[in-house]
Amino acid sequence: MARTAVPGRLSWRVATVEAARRETPSARTLVLRVPQWPGHLPGQHVDVRLTAPDGYSAQRSYSIASAWRDDGLVELTVQRVEDGEVSSYLIDDLEVGRPLELRGPVGGWFVWRAAPPPVLLVAGGSGVVPLMAMIRARGDVRGRQPFRLIYSVRTPQDALYAAELARRVRDDPGLDVHFVYTRKTPDGWPEPPGRLTVATLNTHGWPPDFAPDVFVCGPTAFVEAAADILVALGHDPGKVRTERFGGIS
Amino acid sequence: MTAVDGNAMAGDLRELFAVDVTTAVATCAGCGEPCVVARLRVWGPAPGLVARCPSCDGVVLRLVRGPERAWLDLRGAVSLQVPMPPRDAPATP
The missing domain is CATH 2.40.30.10 (Translation factors)
Known part of the structure; x- marks a missing residue:
């Protein structure tokens, strides 16, 4: 490296x-x-x-x-x-x-450098791609940093890497993945479809006290909404790294 | 055109500079706020990019890449603070 x-x-x-x-x-x-x-x-x-x-x-x-x-x-x-x-x-x-x-x-800024703090990854649509590179890099070195991915997709069919994520949640210790479905959920999903909310980030992210390294990537509107919620929840804006790819999801 | 951010300028800037300028801190000439270049709000489309301060919306940097030259306008930045390897560090292999 x-x-x-x-x-x-x-x-x-x-x-x-x-x-x-x-x-x-x-x-x-x-x-x-x-x-x-x-x-x-x-x-x-x-x-x-x-x-x-x-x-x-x-x-x-x-x-x-x-x-x-x-x-x-x-x-x-x-x-x-x-x-x-x-x-x-x-x-x-x-x-x-x-x-x-x-x-x-x-790009040397939106980069995860294997460090001790827990990590929160927040993806909107194909914004999961660079975050997947982080999950894979951690898996390759058998990293122990607690990793949580909150991944917002329109429908279950739109989720990238779904099978690999399921396997890694089983095999990579300390990795959790939570899906948010904005248009259509899988059968039996406990919540109706909807956008990422304060409750989602509060429940499935890390408490600000843990001072996690946060990476948010997705369409511009998604990234700004997620970053605003994280800062409102008390996360240090300096630890919330963002990458916007414009457009709409 | 929706805004992206300074991350999207990394390739064009690395064509000009030997270091990654997106990790540098630009101090806005308008409001004086420091901001990592990767966090600037960037409007395109390429090859003409305008990067604005997220605090005051002032233009910090403009970059135009033509076929045979590039224009870089930094008048909206008081300074660029660029992270560098320690001066006496051995060369990275």
Whole structure:
């Protein structure tokens, strides 16, 4: 991990799609092999650039979903954006074996650095991606920091990594996951669908006295609502790290 | 265009600087509040980004990336305080 500290300016690299898998009907994970990849920290992202034959180019940021394992592989999970020219290409058209231009890793602030305090992760939709990298990194080193993920999705079918999260809750000691369903719940769910509330964060988060490291990622409106609630509950604003990806969930 | 935040400028800034400027603290020239660059409110779309102070909404930083040059306007920041490795630390491998 220390190798991410290599100084020098950033340039574009050409990765190759080594594998791909469908996560949900509207999301796909790309497993990329990146030459001379320096390694990354959980929470960092990459910029992806597509260039058309006529020179038109479009650039987007994607969070890295995988923990770094020194194997040259980087996983990105791409959620379809309505009318998104980049996401639709990455989900529908980009085939295994094809090149993809990217640069990174970037962003040193929305990053979990294995530290003793408990951690609260709050995800809205595909905002779970960088938080999943944190959960995976903790799992890889058999971390003991208590981790709680509160994950807001529209319906059960929209949850990314659902099977892996269920397995990790069983196998990774000290990891808890609580789902919030905003449009449709699973059968028998004790609450009607609804947005993240003060009660959710109060019940399923950590008390402010525990001084947890908090990471909130999702659409801008979701992140601002969640961060406001956390601060109102007494969390130190300086310990609430946020990443907004704009748009609507 | 909805606002994102300073995290989204990390790639464009790392093209210009050898360090990660999103972890730096910018002091707003308008209201004097310090703010981590990653926390600034950013409006796009790329290649023209405007980063505003979350306290007073003043423009702190503007960044435009053209095909052959970049413009960085920092007049809304009194200073940038950049975390650095200790001066006498051995080089990171």
